[in-house]
Amino acid sequence: MPEIARRPENRYGNRPTMKDVAARAGVGLKTVSRVVNGEPGVTADTERRVQEAIEALGFRRNDSARVLRKGRTASIGLVLEDLADPFYGPLSRAVEEVARAHGALLFNGSSAEDPDREQELALALCARRVDGLVIIPAGGDHRYLEPEIRAGVATVFVDRPAGGIDADVVLSDNHGGARAGVAHLVAHGHRRIGFIGDMPRIHTAAERLRGYRTAMEDAGIPVEPSWTSLGATVPERVRRAAEEMLSGPAPVTAIFAGNNRVTVTVVRVLAELGRPVALVGFDDFELADLLRPGITVVAQDSGRLGRTAADRLFRRLDGALVAPERVELPTRLITRGSGELPPAG
């Protein structure tokens, strides 16, 4: 009966370990570890022998084992809504850069705006023992993270606040931004101003709606129910909402769009309409300046959101034991033409 190979054939495809390197170099295990980690206490000659063995075998340290031993994984997790959404690209990249500066790798996952999936992802990342989490909440209840945070997972929420727990949050000034955007329309003579936004269970959507209402109240304009559309932002629905507001005996003369997907659809509707209607959108987007007219927007800096959040996270990992904080970043109104159109009719 032939001897069965002891090493299971396909663990890491039978990778060499420090033990193998040590055997080949004729030194002890720990000496290899020292060389690999650049620790002092190894003579030049020994080091050379070890290096040669490493080269020859194609050894690469198994960071999984290292992690197990050291207790830190040097990795963080980012849970966002959709990697494919241009808004999250710069945010994601910014988080990555900060992580890189701290020698950490980044796990990335999309919740697809589904609270269950967000939880599943976040907990899977915790099981991997990421050192920290940056979460763009999809759900409104994050108590499931309580044991994790207590156990030391640094956690920062971005773009939307956490629900039910006390944690760091980095937000844009959605209320103030929307208020300023709508006030801008008012300043240009509009009174019948429509608002098309996302489901109000999403915090940013609710805040922007609130900003709209505040601005209208500031201007002493009572808001007609038909001027407001909340709900899914699939193009067909936005299109229908816009068309309804723009028809009838007293149509709106300006629209405030609650996010970039809405803005784009509204631009399409207006292009077909022929009649000039003022438009201000929340979120900047590429090429907004190239359209005719250029689209006036309330811009938030998604890269800065990510950088701020990641900075906070690593400060916490570096031992800062400050109380959880809520940071609100300012928005910026960029005028390009569409928001400065006078009311028609």
Added chain:
Amino acid sequence: MPEIARRPENRYGNRPTMKDVAARAGVGLKTVSRVVNGEPGVTADTERRVQEAIEALGFRRNDSARVLRKGRTASIGLVLEDLADPFYGPLSRAVEEVARAHGALLFNGSSAEDPDREQELALALCARRVDGLVIIPAGGDHRYLEPEIRAGVATVFVDRPAGGIDADVVLSDNHGGARAGVAHLVAHGHRRIGFIGDMPRIHTAAERLRGYRTAMEDAGIPVEPSWTSLGATVPERVRRAAEEMLSGPAPVTAIFAGNNRVTVTVVRVLAELGRPVALVGFDDFELADLLRPGITVVAQDSGRLGRTAADRLFRRLDGALVAPERVELPTRLITRGSGELPPAG
């Protein structure tokens, strides 16, 4: 002398382990493992006791240790050029979805078009023992991955081919796409056609240039050196290149733009010019249809690139021992107006 705590204070923030759960439930370690993993052979009563202990302690399995024992990490790495680039968003998301379907998590890193950084990232991921890698090459030499691939890391290259090693590659038909785009301009009567692209050391850029040359040759048009601009795609340079081609006694009447960043800059230049110049761009981009004229593009499906690559990767992980293959996905010409302008002058 007080007893010093045995448990180092801040490993995983002193998380409970299976051992702790076992002690609390009054069962053996392995029984906890069985419950956690849903293995059979545990009575309902025992299971209940274990579950209670898990809840009470807030236990979560340490997948790092699990990985060490099992040899598979259920994670894959994606090395791309820039997460913030809209082209990579859908690609990244597609890879993530496939990974998710296979129960794997996704590491994500940007090489910033720097070969050293690509290598550093890829090797860091290998050290974490990712099961597989999806790489969008920044460099032209990937022999550094040879030992890793031999050791069993499934590797698929996307968007650009690997250098120096035999591995799976998923590409767009850059040559054919560019050729078709330029031929489209020729068909609309243009003969003096400019090409503005990226550095030819980037494979896609070189292929698209080749496609341009093939199309010109097909049409029997000799290419003037001044019609071609290759190099960094920072806006200022593209702008200068475009302005040069468009001036002089025999300016180009059409421009083929080698990627979406170039296209956008060219659109800006043309908008300022006032004179109609035909334009076809490689890569589609959002809102291309809303510009006046709409921008005609050669579109590639970045999501499909990612999906195809990830599918291949997991097929390999599932044991398929097929030879490395080169897959080329078709591109699609989308006419929107800018490519159908007749030559001016």
Added chain:
DNA sequence: TAGAGCCTGGACAACGTTGTCACGGGCGGG
């Protein structure tokens, strides 16, 4: 030249999990 101290290197345990195996008790069949 002898003793003290330093410097290099290795043996060993531990990290938290899973695979292997053995043990004991209950039950069914002969």
Added chain:
DNA sequence: CCCGCCCGTGACAACGTTGTCCAGGCTCTA
């Protein structure tokens, strides 16, 4: 009624690394 089998359970080793500690040989000084 007894034997054997199966089922539930737990002890133990192993995964690959790092931290601790000790041994042995060297150098430097008195």
